[in-house]
Amino acid sequence: TIPIFLHSVVFRSSGLITLPSILLIGPSGSGKTSLLTLFERGTKAAATHISQTPIAVECSLPVGSVANSDRYRSENDPTNQAHKKFLLVDTPGHGKLRHHALENITNPQNLKGLIFLVDAATLSAGDEGLRQTADYLHDVLLLLQKRATGSKAAKALKEIPVLIAANKMDLFTALPAALVKSSLEAEISKVRTSRSKGLLDSGIGMGDAEDEKDDWLGEMGSINFKFSQMEEFDVSVEVVGGNVAGGEGPTVDKWWKWISERL
Numbered sequence: 001t002i003p004i005f006l007h008s009v010v011f012r013s014s015g016l017i018t019l020p021s022i023l024l025i026g027p028s029g030s031g032k033t034s035l036l037t038l039f040e041r042g043t044k045a046a047a048t049h050i051s052q053t054p055i056a057v058e059c060s061l062p063v064g065s066v067a068n069s070d071r072y073r074s075e076n077d078p079t080n081q082a083h084k085k086f087l088l089v090d091t092p093g094h095g096k097l098r099h100h101a102l103e104n105i106t107n108p109q110n111l112k113g114l115i116f117l118v119d120a121a122t123l124s125a126g127d128e129g130l131r132q133t134a135d136y137l138h139d140v141l142l143l144l145q146k147r148a149t150g151s152k153a154a155k156a157l158k159e160i161p162v163l164i165a166a167n168k169m170d171l172f173t174a175l176p177a178a179l180v181k182s183s184l185e186a187e188i189s190k191v192r193t194s195r196s197k198g199l200l201d202s203g204i205g206m207g208d209a210e211d212e213k214d215d216w217l218g219e220m221g222s223i224n225f226k227f228s229q230m231e232e233f234d235v236s237v238e239v240v241g242g243n244v245a246g247g248e249g250p251t252v253d254k255w256w257k258w259i260s261e262r263l
């Protein structure tokens with residue numbers, strides 16, 4: 001499974017240190033492989049990378065950005081270098097393989113945050129991409145929500161920050177970040193309603209108010225889903241735009257910043 005594999009990667013590349021990891025998920029085609037490749041390269045020479053697999057890539061923060069945990073260290077402190085490294089874990093966006101992604105969330109290995117990458121050019125109203133993306137995101141957020149009320153191990157990471165990275169901003173069809181946010185919220189509201197209706201129709205939810213409550217994302221009784229409803233479950237969601245490819249080169253500074261603030 002991915003968590004075990006991940007461990008061996010960490011062991012090989014960094015001795016006994018378990019590197020902080022950032023989980024990268026999202027529908028296929030959103031740009032995960034491209035982002036992984038870009039982040040692995042960073043701004044440094046390739047020499048800083050030690051391991052490369054399709055799913056876990058060791059990255060370093062670009063020169064000049066300081067991890068949150070290192071902000072009081074002297075610039076010459078050698079531990080600075082070690083602390084700047086982190087693992088970016090790619091997970092298959094394909095439906096059937098999604099449980100691997102979800103496994104990583106329930107078994108955090110020094111997990112510091114989650115990046116959900118979306119293709120901002122496929123999120124217009126009525127676009128199949130919007131429905132699929134909202135469907136996947138709904139499931140991920142529901143898992144995080146359940147985690148907050150779940151087992152001890154899953155609770156190890158108290159607060160989980162989620163970055164919805166709205167990719168492909170270089171394309172003129174891409175929605176701006178604010179619209180990506182509201183479109184996803186609106187579509188997740190629909191997913192949420194149809195899921196609970198599905199439960200009722202199949203009789204699963206009948207008479208068991210607790211179960212129904214468990215599978216309802218965000219605030220009970222609310223008509224519209226908002227990402228801010230996740231705060232109650234210690235999940236903070238931010239939507240930030242960027243582009244990995246195209247345009248006049250990559251624009252990922254804000255994503256880097258988000259990562260560095262969580263390391």
Ligand code: GDP
Pocket residue numbers: 026027028029030031032033034035093167168169170171242243244245246247
């Ligand atoms: P994955 O399936 O999530 O791993 O997505 P890929 O990394 O394979 O990217 C899917 C396609 O989108 C590829 O053709 C990329 O070149 C393209 N792509 C990725 N990021 C961007 C971007 O920021 N802008 C544009 N225009 N294309 C991108």
